[in-house]
Amino acid sequence: xxxxxxxxxxxxxxxxxxxxxxxxxxxxxxxxxxxxxxxxxxxxxxxxxxxxxxxxxxxxxxxxxxxxxxxxxxxxxxxxxxxxxxxxxxxxxxxxxxxxxxxxxxxxxxxxxxxxxxxxxxxxxxxxxxxxxxxxxxxxxxxxxxxxxxxxxxxxxxxxxxxxxxxxxxxxxxxxxxxxxxxxxxxxxxxxxxxxxxxxxxxxxxxxxxxxxxxxxxxxxxxxxxxxxxxxxxxxxxxxxxxxxxxxxxxxxxxxxxxxxxxxxxxxxxxxxxxxxxxxxxxxxxxxxxxxxxxxxxxxxxxxxxxxxxxxxxxxxxxxxxxxxxxxxxxxxxxxxxxxxxxxxxxxxxxxxxxxxxxxxxxxxxxxxxxxxxxxxxxxxxxxxxxxxxxxxxxxxxxxxxxxxxxxxxxxxxxxxxxxxxxxxxxxxxxxxxxxxxxxxxxxxxxxxxxxxxxxxxxxxxxxxxxxxxxxxxxxxxxxxxxxxxxxxxxxxxxxxxxxxxxxxxxxxxxxxxxxxxxxxxxxxxxxxxxxxxxxxxxxxxxxxxxxxxxxxxxxxxxxxxxxxxxxxxxxxxxxxxxxxxxxxxxxxxxxxxxxxxxxxxxxxxxxxxxxxxxxxxxxxxxxxxxxxxxxxxxxxxxxxxxxxxxxxxxxxxxxxxxxxxxxxxxxxxxxxxxxxxxxxxxxxxxxxxxxxxxxxxxxxxxxxxxxxxxxxxxxxxxxxxxxxxxxxxxxxxxxxxxxxxxxxxxxxxxxxxxxxxxxxxxxxxxxxxxxxxxxxxxxxxxxxxxxxxxxxxxxxxxxxxxxxxxxxxxxxxxxxxxxxxxxxxxxxxxxxxxxxxxxxxxxxxxxxxxxxxxxxxxxxxxxxxxxxxxxxxxxxxxxxxxxxxxxxxxxxxxxxxxxxxxxxxxxxxxxxxxxxxxxxxxxxxxxxxxxxxxxxxxxxxxxxxxxxxxxxxxxx
Numbered sequence: 001x002x003x004x005x006x007x008x009x010x011x012x013x014x015x016x017x018x019x020x021x022x023x024x025x026x027x028x029x030x031x032x033x034x035x036x037x038x039x040x041x042x043x044x045x046x047x048x049x050x051x052x053x054x055x056x057x058x059x060x061x062x063x064x065x066x067x068x069x070x071x072x073x074x075x076x077x078x079x080x081x082x083x084x085x086x087x088x089x090x091x092x093x094x095x096x097x098x099x100x101x102x103x104x105x106x107x108x109x110x111x112x113x114x115x116x117x118x119x120x121x122x123x124x125x126x127x128x129x130x131x132x133x134x135x136x137x138x139x140x141x142x143x144x145x146x147x148x149x150x151x152x153x154x155x156x157x158x159x160x161x162x163x164x165x166x167x168x169x170x171x172x173x174x175x176x177x178x179x180x181x182x183x184x185x186x187x188x189x190x191x192x193x194x195x196x197x198x199x200x201x202x203x204x205x206x207x208x209x210x211x212x213x214x215x216x217x218x219x220x221x222x223x224x225x226x227x228x229x230x231x232x233x234x235x236x237x238x239x240x241x242x243x244x245x246x247x248x249x250x251x252x253x254x255x256x257x258x259x260x261x262x263x264x265x266x267x268x269x270x271x272x273x274x275x276x277x278x279x280x281x282x283x284x285x286x287x288x289x290x291x292x293x294x295x296x297x298x299x300x301x302x303x304x305x306x307x308x309x310x311x312x313x314x315x316x317x318x319x320x321x322x323x324x325x326x327x328x329x330x331x332x333x334x335x336x337x338x339x340x341x342x343x344x345x346x347x348x349x350x351x352x353x354x355x356x357x358x359x360x361x362x363x364x365x366x367x368x369x370x371x372x373x374x375x376x377x378x379x380x381x382x383x384x385x386x387x388x389x390x391x392x393x394x395x396x397x398x399x400x401x402x403x404x405x406x407x408x409x410x411x412x413x414x415x416x417x418x419x420x421x422x423x424x425x426x427x428x429x430x431x432x433x434x435x436x437x438x439x440x441x442x443x444x445x446x447x448x449x450x451x452x453x454x455x456x457x458x459x460x461x462x463x464x465x466x467x468x469x470x471x472x473x474x475x476x477x478x479x480x481x482x483x484x485x486x487x488x489x490x491x492x493x494x495x496x497x498x499x500x501x502x503x504x505x506x507x508x509x510x511x512x513x514x515x516x517x518x519x520x521x522x523x524x525x526x527x528x529x530x531x532x533x534x535x536x537x538x539x540x541x542x543x544x545x546x547x548x549x550x551x552x553x554x555x556x557x558x559x560x561x562x563x564x565x566x567x568x569x570x571x572x573x574x575x576x577x578x579x580x581x582x583x584x585x586x587x588x589x590x591x592x593x594x595x596x597x598x599x600x601x602x603x604x605x606x607x608x609x610x611x612x613x614x615x616x617x618x619x620x621x622x623x624x625x626x627x628x629x630x631x632x633x634x635x636x637x638x639x640x641x642x643x644x645x646x647x648x649x650x651x652x653x654x655x656x657x658x659x660x661x662x663x664x665x666x667x668x669x670x671x672x673x674x675x676x677x678x679x680x681x682x683x684x685x686x687x688x689x690x691x692x693x694x695x696x697x698x699x700x701x702x703x704x705x706x707x708x709x710x711x712x713x714x715x716x717x718x719x720x721x722x723x724x725x726x727x728x729x730x731x732x733x734x735x736x737x738x739x740x741x742x743x744x745x746x747x748x749x750x751x752x753x754x755x756x757x758x759x760x761x762x763x764x765x766x767x768x769x770x771x772x773x774x775x776x777x778x779x780x781x782x783x784x785x786x787x788x789x790x791x792x793x794x795x796x797x798x799x800x801x802x803x804x805x806x807x808x809x810x811x812x813x814x815x816x817x818x819x820x821x822x823x824x825x826x827x828x829x830x831x832x833x834x835x836x837x838x839x840x841x842x843x844x845x846x847x848x849x850x851x852x853x854x855x856x857x858x859x860x861x862x863x864x865x866x867x868x869x870x871x872x873x874x875x876x877x878x879x880x881x882x883x884x885x886x887x888x889x890x891x892x893x894x895x896x897x898x899x900x901x902x903x904x905x906x907x908x909x910x911x912x913x914x915x916x917x918x919x920x921x922x923x924x925x926x927x928x929x930x931x932x933x934x935x936x937x938x939x940x941x942x943x944x945x946x947x948x949x950x951x952x953x954x955x956x957x
Contacts (some may be wrong), residue, residue, distance in 0.1 A: 002064035002130060003149060005073060010154030014077075014147040017063040018045040026058040026138065030090050030098055033060055033134060052143040054285060061135040061145060067125035076150045077133070078158075079103075079119040082211025083141040085226070089121040090134035098134070105211070105226060109219035116159065117211030123149070140226070140281040166212070169348045173203045176355050180362065187366075191246040195362060198239035199355055205232035206351070226280045230287035234272035237290055241265050243358075244297045247311050247365060248304045257300050264293055298323070310368060314361030322354035458849075463489045463941035465853060484528045489941070512646055516672055517557035519596075520545050520680075520802060523584060526564055527798035533572050534798060535776045540579035541572075541798035542703045547679065547710025549586040550594060552672035559643050560667065564598070566636035567663050571602035578603030578660070579699045592671050595649070601662040607655040615653060616641040640665070680711060680805045686812045687712040690736070694718040695743035695773075704741060707801055711808060713739075737768065739811050744774045744782075751782075755789050767791040769811035773799060830861050833948045835956045837862030839884040844874040844900065845917070846892040850940070854887060854917065857944050863951075871900025878908060884955050888934065890918040890925070898932040905933040913954040917942060 003017050019042040021033070032038055042062065052059055067073055079087055085106040090098040103112050103119040114120035125131060137145060150158060177199045184192035207213040214225040241261050245251065250258035268290055275283040298319045304312035342349070463486055470482040523543050534541035545551065564582070571580040580602045587595035607615070616637050644651040648668035655661035671677075682689070691713045693704045701717045708715035742749070751772065758767065769791040774782055776796045783794050793807045830837070841863050845851045855865045866881070868874040870892040878886075886904070890897040897916065904910050916929040919940040926937045936950050 002066045005065065005067050005069055005075065005125070005151075007069065010151045011158065012149040013048070014063050014149055015045050015048050015050065018050065018145070018147065019043065019062050020045055020050060020145075021060040022052070022055075023058040023060060024056075026056070028058070028060070030100075030134060030136075033062075033136075050145040054140075054142050054281075057143075059137045059143060059145070061137065061147070062132055063147075064130060064132045065123065065125065065149065066130040067128060070127050072124070072126055074122055074124045074152065076114065076152070076155045077121045077123055078148050078150060078155070079137075080146040080148060081144045082117055082119070082214065083139060083209065083229070084119060084137055084143075085139040085141075086137070087119050088136040090136070091123065092131055104139075105214055106222060108222065109214055115215075117215045120155070141229075141284055165348065166210070169352055170203060170207075172352045173199055173355055176359050177203070180359060183362075183366075189366075191243065191365070192362060194239050194243035194246055195358060198236060198243050201232050201236040201239055202351065205229065205236055206348075208232060227275055227283065230280070230283040231272055231275045233287035233291055234268045234275065237294070238265055238268045238272070240294070240297065241268070244300055244315070247315060247361060248300055248309060250300055250304070253304050253307055253309065254300055257296065257303065260296055261300070264290070264296065294319075311361045311365040314357050314364060318354040318357035318361065321357065322350040324350055467857075467944055484531075488529060512556040512559060514554055514556065514670065516552070516554055516676075519549065519551040519553055519584065522557050522561055523564075523582070524800040524802060525561070526568060526582065527800050529565070530568055530572060531776050531796070531798050533569075534580065537572065537576070539572060539575055539577070540697055540700050541568075542579055542581040542699060543798060543800070544581075544583050544703050544706060545801060546583070546585040546706075547681075549584060549596070550589075550671055550677050552676035552678065553594070554670040554672060555647070555667070559647070563640045563643055563665065564600070566640045567600040567665075570636065571600050571604065571661070571663075575602045575604035575660070579697070581699055581703070587666065589671075594669055594671055595666055596669060597664065597666050599662055599664050601660065603660040606657040606659050606661055607653070608657050612653050612655060616651070680801060682712040682808070682812070683814060686809075686814055689713050689738040689808075689812060691715045691739045691741060691808075692718055692737045693741045694746055696746055697743065700743060700773075704799075707799075707804060708741075708808075710801075711805060713808070739808065740768065740770045742770060742772055744772050744778065751786075755786070755792065758791075769793065771795060771804075771807050771811065773797055829944070829948065833861045833952055836948065836951055838864065839951070839955055840864050840866070840882065841885050841887060841951075842866050842868060842874060842877060842883045843887045843917075844868045844871065844892070844897065845887070845889045846870055847889075850889075854942070857942070857947060860944075861948060871895030871897060871903070874900050875903055875908065878904065878910060883912060885913040885915060885951060887915050887917045890916060890920055890929065898928060901929075901932045901934055915950060915954070917947075 001017055003012050003014065005012075021038065021042045028038070042060075045061075050059075050061070065075070077089065082105065084104050086102065086104040089101040089103075091101070093099050101113055101121050103121070109115070112119070113122060123131075123133065135145075135147075137143060148158075177196050180192050180199075181196045183189075184196060204213065207217070208225070208229045213228065218224050218228075241264055245258060245261055248254075250261060271283070271286050271290060274286070298316065301312050301316035301319060305316050466482050466485045466489065470479055470486065473479045473482055523545055527541060527543055530541055568580060568582060580600070582598070582600050584596055584598050587597050641651050644665045644667060649666035651663070651665035653661060653663045689712075691708050693701055693708070693715060695701045695704070695717070705715045705717055742754075744751070755770070758770070767790060771793050772782065772795070774794050774796050778796075786792050786794075791811070793811065795803055795807055839862075841858055843851065843854050843858070843865055845854060845867070846869050851867050855867065858865045866877060866883075868877050871888075872895040874886065874888070875895075888897040888901060895903075897918065901914055904914065913936070914934045916926075916934045916937045917940065918925070918929070918938075929937050935954060938947060938950060
């Protein structure tokens with residue numbers, strides 16, 4: 001039905017005149033639309049405002065208009081929906097073609113034929129003329145077609161009314177926003193700020209929806225004109241939710257619902273960010289879905305109102321009015337309610353009243369807070385008044401108490417005078433006791449220093465001579481015996497140092513050294529030190545360093561050895577049968593540091609739980625009978641605990657009476673560079689060699705299996721039985737294995753018969769080597785007995801990993817081609833320190849034995865030596881001859897070393913190096929030597945390498 005233009009009407013809603021066609025592909029042209037094929041696809045509109053929801057289709061609309069007026073007219077077609085992206089108007093021309101006008105928010109605003117927020121097209125008709133108008137519409141928003149045809153007067157009246165209503169509406173929003181913003185600046189309540197931000201973002205959303213933002217704010221920003229709508233929806237939801245949480249205090253009143261609101265905040269924030277990346281079609285759908293969750297805000301208001309919150313009443317009423325306005329507008333849109341002034345402006349009426357009511361709710365909340373503050377002030381005032389009365393009463397009581405105190409004070413003053421006299425006597429007695437204690441402490445220190453000096457002097461001779469004898473020893477066995485003498489002497493010296501160490505620990509003066517040392521050498525030296533003790537008690541001493549443990553370390557090897565000596569010595573002392581097993585493994589490795597875990601396990605008498613608590617205390621042993629039975633000072637474990645603590649570790653014990661004990665401790669050490677690490681691993685050519693171990697001692701067997709596995713061998717242990725232990729059976733195994741390791745203490749072992757059977761079974765082939773583990777005192781005799789027997793190596797127990805490796809390497813024919821060295825080779829002293837040859841050194845020493853030891857050490861590297869028996873002889877010798885350096889003892893008759901050194905510096909004015917070589921080993925003694933004018937400080941017994949290095953440092957420049 002055509003639209004008939006008559007003088008009485010100024011506007012014509014076109015819904016009932018429209019015919020619609022949906023083009024899902026969007027590829028139909030005006031030529032296709034006017035063809036007969038498309039005629040049947042048009043269908044009349046069925047609603048007051050045709051709506052297609054979110055669709056990607058293009059929608060064609062057509063209507064016919066007839067001018068019944070006697071004159072030429074120009075009417076205006078308005079699409080009252082600013083969110084259309086593209087709308088094309090096709091008007092037939094006299095030539096049969098179509099005049100095309102286009103509008104929409106996908107084109108710059110300035111391109112519109114009529115500069116208005118809505119899309120408006122002019123339609124011109126001659127008197128009596130009838131035209132069919134076509135519209136093509138597309139949008140990424142919800143597609144609605146509220147089309148109205150206006151006369152010029154009707155259009156002007158509609159625009160005027162609309163601008164008036166929108167001016168009033170936005171004016172209300174702006175006034176409420178500014179008013180509450182100034183309140184926020186006054187009281188700094190964030191609730192007002194969230195209200196202002198909510199009103200602002202909601203107003204920006206409305207401006208973007210009705211096209212005014214595109215018209216006035218960003219007419220050329222097409223992308224933003226589309227995407228700002230979902231962005232402002234998300235922001236408005238965020239600030240509305242925050243306002244709700246503040247005004248209703250949902251965290252306190254409805255905590256579960258508050259968690260839902262927080263989740264909505266997070267989703268809205270994500271949605272606002274996604275608006276800039278995912279495009280308008282998806283973001284407007286997400287924003288629409290998010291706005292539906294506003295029901296959670298209304299539910300929160302309802303629950304809080306039920307709980308008695310006054311601001312919640314205004315809050316719930318505000319949202320109810322807003323929802324009512326939206327509902328009225330929606331019912332009008334679907335044709336259920338008539339198109340009236342109220343229904344047309346329902347959303348604006350609802351949201352304006354919402355803003356006003358929310359502001360009233362804020363004011364009521366402020367009033368409640370003010371009333372609460374006044375009530376609190378009144379309560380405080382009453383409490384203050386009551387407190388004032390109580391204070392006055394207290395003052396009166398205090399005055400009475402004061403008088404009673406004065407009388408009591410007079411009585412007590414006399415008593416105090418008597419007490420002061422007694423205290424003065426006690427202080428005097430205490431001062432005398434402290435003086436006696438200081439004198440006793442000094443006497444103890446002097447005694448310890450003297451004892452240290454007297455013991456170190458002969459020890460210097462013992463160790464010095466043993467060192468020189470070891471250099472000249474012709475056999476490896478003699479070198480081993482001399483090394484044991486040296487290690488035992490050093491151990492004795494270390495035990496003597498326990499007393500000095502404890503004294504230093506008590507005074508807090510014990511410092512740790514940080515020097516290079518080899519962990520395996522340190523551990524294996526314990527086998528030499530304790531081997532005889534263990535053998536005398538028929539104990540197995542097992543010492544193992546795990547294969548993945550780094551051995552080239554930096555730390556205080558002497559103190560580590562001291563700890564192990566204490567623990568191993570105790571373990572052997574308290575163990576009658578079985579074994580003592582010592583193990584070290586690596587814990588953490590990082591940044592050039594390692595944590596080492598040590599354990600010392602024995603099969604001795606064990607300790608009960610209560611005694612363990614006292615073990616690490618000074619002068620403490622498991623019980624009073626221990627000292628009588630075994631001896632000892634009780635200082636060893638206390639010193640060990642202190643040393644472990646200084647090394648950054650911990651020490652503890654676990655034990656059970658009758659089942660032995662295990663002591664654990666950890667220390668932190670630094671690692672030497674990687675190239676200094678020398679793991680004991682067989683080369684690839686000998687890896688996976690099959691080795692059979694024969695022993696009836698389980699712990700020894702387990703230790704051997706671990707060592708061999710670390711070397712890279714495939715080791716097996718022979719189960720003990722009468723048949724397996726027979727020489728015939730063992731000889732047969734030589735044909736199956738590359739190597740046999742046999743414990744000489746194996747019951748029923750006939751070594752001669754075993755070797756004879758082996759030689760017989762392998763007469764035509766290479767003999768399988770056999771390593772025999774012997775007791776310490778049996779090795780030399782057995783070697784002599786079987787020295788003519790090929791393929792047999794004897795190793796004494798306690799077994800060392802390095803000795804076992806060397807023996808296996810020799811048995812498997814590795815020799816010098818092995819991939820790793822056990823330790824760097826030591827060169828000849830004279831060759832190593834050839835720069836010292838020819839130097840003149842004066843040795844000032846009163847003890848003839850020490851004179852000989854020191855002279856031998858110096859002449860070994862080519863140094864020319866003169867001897868002075870005391871400081872006075874040194875002063876006489878120095879002017880007569882030019883010396884490169886002086887080795888000065890401290891305690892000497894006639895003139896001591898300190899006095900002689902000061903005379904050399906002050907009287908003779910000589911600047912040659914003077915090195916203290918003394919048995920006085922405390923830090924105080926060192927300080928005195930350096931203060932007297934000495935350049936370096938060495939203690940007896942002197943280490944030859946340290947002596948040579950010190951001389952080289954001072955003389956070779």
